[in-house]
Amino acid sequence: MLLCSVAAAVAAVAQPFVLGRTLDLLLRDGDAGRWLPLSAALLLGELLLDSLTSLFTGGCNAVWTASVRSRALRGLLRTTPDHVRAHPPGDVGTRLTLNAADAGGAPAARAALAASLITPLGALVALVFVDLWVAACVLAGLPALALVLRAFARDTGSSVAAYQRTQSLIASRLLEALEGTATIGAAGTADRERARILAPLADLAAQGRHMWTLHGRALGRSGVLVPLLMLAATAVGGLRLAAGDLSVGDLLAVGRYAQLTAGVGGAAALLGAIVRAREARHRTLELERLPPLAYGTRRLPPDGPGELELRGVRVVRDGRQVLRADGVRVPGGSTVAVVGRSGAGKSVLAAVAGRLIDPDEGHVLLDGVRLDRLTREALRTEVAYAFERPALGEGTVAEAVATGSRQPSREHVRQAARAAGADGFVRRLPYGYDTPLPRAPLSGGEHQRLGLARAFAHAGRLLVMDDATSSLDTATEHEVNLALRRSVRPGTRVVVAHRPSVADRADLVLWLEEGRVRAVGTHRELWNTGDYRAVFGADADGTGAAAPDEVPVRRHDSEEVRP
Numbered sequence: 001m002l003l004c005s006v007a008a009a010v011a012a013v014a015q016p017f018v019l020g021r022t023l024d025l026l027l028r029d030g031d032a033g034r035w036l037p038l039s040a041a042l043l044l045g046e047l048l049l050d051s052l053t054s055l056f057t058g059g060c061n062a063v064w065t066a067s068v069r070s071r072a073l074r075g076l077l078r079t080t081p082d083h084v085r086a087h088p089p090g091d092v093g094t095r096l097t098l099n100a101a102d103a104g105g106a107p108a109a110r111a112a113l114a115a116s117l118i119t120p121l122g123a124l125v126a127l128v129f130v131d132l133w134v135a136a137c138v139l140a141g142l143p144a145l146a147l148v149l150r151a152f153a154r155d156t157g158s159s160v161a162a163y164q165r166t167q168s169l170i171a172s173r174l175l176e177a178l179e180g181t182a183t184i185g186a187a188g189t190a191d192r193e194r195a196r197i198l199a200p201l202a203d204l205a206a207q208g209r210h211m212w213t214l215h216g217r218a219l220g221r222s223g224v225l226v227p228l229l230m231l232a233a234t235a236v237g238g239l240r241l242a243a244g245d246l247s248v249g250d251l252l253a254v255g256r257y258a259q260l261t262a263g264v265g266g267a268a269a270l271l272g273a274i275v276r277a278r279e280a281r282h283r284t285l286e287l288e289r290l291p292p293l294a295y296g297t298r299r300l301p302p303d304g305p306g307e308l309e310l311r312g313v314r315v316v317r318d319g320r321q322v323l324r325a326d327g328v329r330v331p332g333g334s335t336v337a338v339v340g341r342s343g344a345g346k347s348v349l350a351a352v353a354g355r356l357i358d359p360d361e362g363h364v365l366l367d368g369v370r371l372d373r374l375t376r377e378a379l380r381t382e383v384a385y386a387f388e389r390p391a392l393g394e395g396t397v398a399e400a401v402a403t404g405s406r407q408p409s410r411e412h413v414r415q416a417a418r419a420a421g422a423d424g425f426v427r428r429l430p431y432g433y434d435t436p437l438p439r440a441p442l443s444g445g446e447h448q449r450l451g452l453a454r455a456f457a458h459a460g461r462l463l464v465m466d467d468a469t470s471s472l473d474t475a476t477e478h479e480v481n482l483a484l485r486r487s488v489r490p491g492t493r494v495v496v497a498h499r500p501s502v503a504d505r506a507d508l509v510l511w512l513e514e515g516r517v518r519a520v521g522t523h524r525e526l527w528n529t530g531d532y533r534a535v536f537g538a539d540a541d542g543t544g545a546a547a548p549d550e551v552p553v554r555r556h557d558s559e560e561v562r563p
Ligand SMILES: Nc1ncnc2c1ncn2[C@@H]1O[C@H](COP(=O)(O)OP(=O)(O)OP(=O)(O)O)[C@@H](O)[C@H]1O
Pocket: 082, 085, 317, 318, 322, 340, 341, 342, 343, 344, 345, 346, 347, 348, 349
């Protein structure tokens, strides 16, 4: 692309000279010889090169945008969920689409700017050769043009950055509102919500106007300067022609060269694109440079039971301790329910247990090996997660369940779906397991069961379920739990639980309170504590809010329990 634009610039610089020469020969002899076809070739060549430059510019923009976008995406996927949290979905969307596309235009705009400078510089040099006086006249006007461009590049940078930030704010608010349409509809707050989303629009308009004003001012100033320069150059050239120091062809050439030299003012538009690309690149770089989660080189001992240990673990967020857990040992193969009031630190513990995030202090060990020392492969094949709102993608149902570090067979996928209570509704979909998810109208509970199926299909020695059954009715949840014991690879389970039935079925309960481990024991032992019962909304005597939610459940030792 650069070669084509440079060649086009060279052709543009050569043209006035060749045309001038051709004109002189035609006027003098009536025959320009080889100069005439040369002029035609130059004109055609420039046209062809300009077309090729446009073609390559499109290709270059596409390739570079894809590269900027992929790198930003890789940065996002390498980091921990905690770091991504600082960027709401709308912000990430804006950075990966609008900003990546702007940033992707940088190399082509730089090349075009370089080429656009070659023409005026070449024209100036050619002008010196044709006539020194006209060249001096043009040269005298150039510093003023350079000043106009410099001021434009300086002032426009901050406006562009503010404009891009505001765009991203509007996108974030819009996405938030789209996620909460039901709430907004039910509360009848659509107008207020619309006003909230569009509130930054006034700023955006002001920033946009400011950008265009700067642009317009730069174009206007250079628009005044360039004709003035041209007028001065033509006047000097005319005087020189009258004095017999220039031929008619020379006058044609100097006029054209003066015009090409003054074309440096056209760089304003390219400069604008470069400044926009630079600010946009800063924004995509922020995603690209999110601190990655580093992996170690250790592997897990083969056939380990999945013993989990939290040693001196401390997680601090915004200067506040949100989790402290020391000396917590979960025997391999057991199920531990993590309970506590909202905000007690359950999800933070679940994230630390499977190394979605690293603790600020202390270590988590799986079968005696620190999680941060494990290879990525060892960690992700041995630790599986199921979440409250799983992200299933847009492939088929089977692909959604199969996606993960291993590639389970189709039969394995079915088995996992059966265990998660998903097989029945999946079979009723138009194409069963081959139904594309966007064409599968799933309820919240069905969506969650597919997420569970995925976790079951990839279950290693540790399975972390963070509120992953919250949308299931108690009977389905009970069935899923039984199937989990029977049909899924045995291992240690960490289950964030809000229902007493789940805590009761667990071998062990980890009770968190304000980010600290209040007690570890069985549900039955802990139920004797009023504060523990209060976590489930039960009254001091053990009845109340928790009771209606309960169905009689059997513990794995077959003893019927109604907490
Ligand atoms: N990245 C973060 N930045 C700031 N605060 C955080 C971050 N992650 C968690 N917290 C805070 O840590 C506390 C525990 O959060 P956590 O999500 O673990 O609660 P939880 O027990 O799972 O609650 P719930 O039952 O409502 O889901 C909360 O006060 C939360 O605001």
